[in-house]
Amino acid sequence: MRLALHAEWTKIRTVAGPLWLLLGTVAATVAFGAVATSVVTDPGDPTKVALVGADVGQAPVAVLAVLLIGGEYGSGTVRTTLTAVPRRAVVLTAKAVTLSGLVAVAGTAAVLGSLVAGRFNLPDPASLADGPTLRASAGTVLYLVLIALLGLGVATAVRDSATGIGIVLALLYIVPIVSQTIGDPHWQHLLQHIAPMTAGLAVQSTTDPPMNPWAGLAVTAGWAAAALLTGGLLLHARDA
């Protein structure tokens, strides 16, 4: 396992893409948060507004996660990987651990950057010393990690980067956009409570969460677990 982790770390460290995508996550999150905090006129929930950049910043995270395994299928290196580490569960676990660590670091930087930007722009900014703000910040980092795991699982299942990116971005963004055209509030709430993005990001609310914040993250975790499990089983069952 240690060797598999080392191999994954070497692979991710020695190509340029992952670093740029992680920097992209930080930049997109902080930039969108800064824009939102500077244009908003009535920040009812300053923490949520400051962290809104995660809506956009999650996209590079998802792309990175998909490419982590989709790229290997694209270039054929997956065969080398599986030759070196024949136990497929170990390969997938090593990838998941490496990815989670990197996204956690980038996510923490993104969240702290957004809070600092909010501190400059908002008249009544949130402080990390507040329990709800701390929960929202840690929850956002955790959310980004879960989105990465979701992407990894989906890409392992479909074995193709483009399809994987399409599916993950559709899973994330369809419900927030479509639920606005849903007239009946019951349906709207149901959709928002079962979709990975709307449920998971409920953790960002500090004043009036649309649902229990941790239950929301658990929904996202459920999606990530289901995707990883499907991907893992298919990886085990199929030839590379």
Added chain:
Amino acid sequence: MTPLQSLRAEWTKFRTVRGWMVGTVAAALMIVLFALLTGASSDQKGAPPVPVGPGGEPVTDSFYFVHRPLAGNGSVSVSVSALDSRVPEGPGVVPWAKAGLIIKQSTRQGSPYAAVMVTGGHGVRMQDGFVHDTAGPRGPVRRLRLDRAGDTVTGYASADGSTWTKVGTARVRGLGATAQIGLFVASPPVVDGGGTAGSVSTAVFEDLRGHGTGDWTGEQVGAESPSFAGYPDNTSGSYTGTDARLTVTGAGDIAPAVGDSLPTGGHLRDILTGTFAALIAVIVVGALFVTAEYRHRMIRLTLAASPGRGRMLVAKAVVLWVVTFAAGLAGTAVAAPLGERLARDHGVYMFPVSSSTELRVALGTAALLATASVLALAVGAILRNSAAAVTAVIAAIVLPYALIAVPFMPAGVSKGVATVTPGAAFAVQQTLVPYDQVASNYTPYYGYYPLAPWAGLAVLAGYAVVSLVLAAVLLNRRDA
């Protein structure tokens, strides 16, 4: 290979890769699925009916009316000595506050009328049929007059009470033998940020003279209406005084309904919300249609068989556009009528759409999907990497869509996004028209795009063509 053979080769490739066919069919199914979901999930049974005007269009017909019957022809005149508006929560001007004279078939919402009025910021106006609006003379106006002769109603304004200037003439069908004539005050909501704030206006009328019989009756027309948000808190309509000096307070408007004055109204573009999901599917297919050739080194075989590289790219673009267009059109043709029917069955009032507009929306949505997939093809040929191409094109089209869908987005940003980005193409789904005489949030969020439908699509087509040309140049320069 002849051009026809190139097309045939590309079509054979497309239809024999299962994933691409699945993706294209999935795109069509998404449109239908979300139309069914949107239609079935609405529930407005039991809501008061939406008033409609003579042209069948939804209207706002809620105002304070001080009236009495007028049998046959006649005339009425009055001086409007003051018009004061208040917005309890928001900025204090109401440019379209209205006070003046009106003749109306009855107090039923949507019934025919003609009116001459002074407004808060747009001078004297003559209006009829909810959509017709004529500006009156500039300069100070003391008195207003309204004459009825059969179906013809004429409005006049005067600076001194003796010399009259005609403001406008309206032919009003269906006024009936005995119509209601009198004074009215309306005060529409004002635009406040991305939303609206209710207003209320009070007018002082002096020296009311004219025909008509019986006592004056004061009442709020259309108090309970989906196109009227009601009075601001702690205010209500009223009238006090005599013919010499009458004070009337009212809220509401007599005007065509727009996106945010009829928030419960359903739109065709809501029914077609699955376009968003379908876009992602066709973008993935479009990018893979060329990048898969690079990945499997098939591109060398393709170019060996058809050395004209530009032709190969054009053949791919044509096949992809036609196939995606057909799938999109099939999806829209099924989704739009089904979704509208379901929504109506659930009591939703749908903004009326002419059949030519409905056809334009269906063709336009199919063309939007097809053009987006060709853009993805071109970007795929430029980047030769499916992941990068898919991410770039989704970001270019879907991000604008998401930005437009934020209600509190400043109007300038939202309109800019809907003008210069590939997301401008969503204008093909617009079915609403803005009115000069209604102040409203005419932003993409409410279904009003800055560009005309086909002009918006042309922006996306421009991006696709430029990318295709760039892809052809690079394809000729680079080794495969």
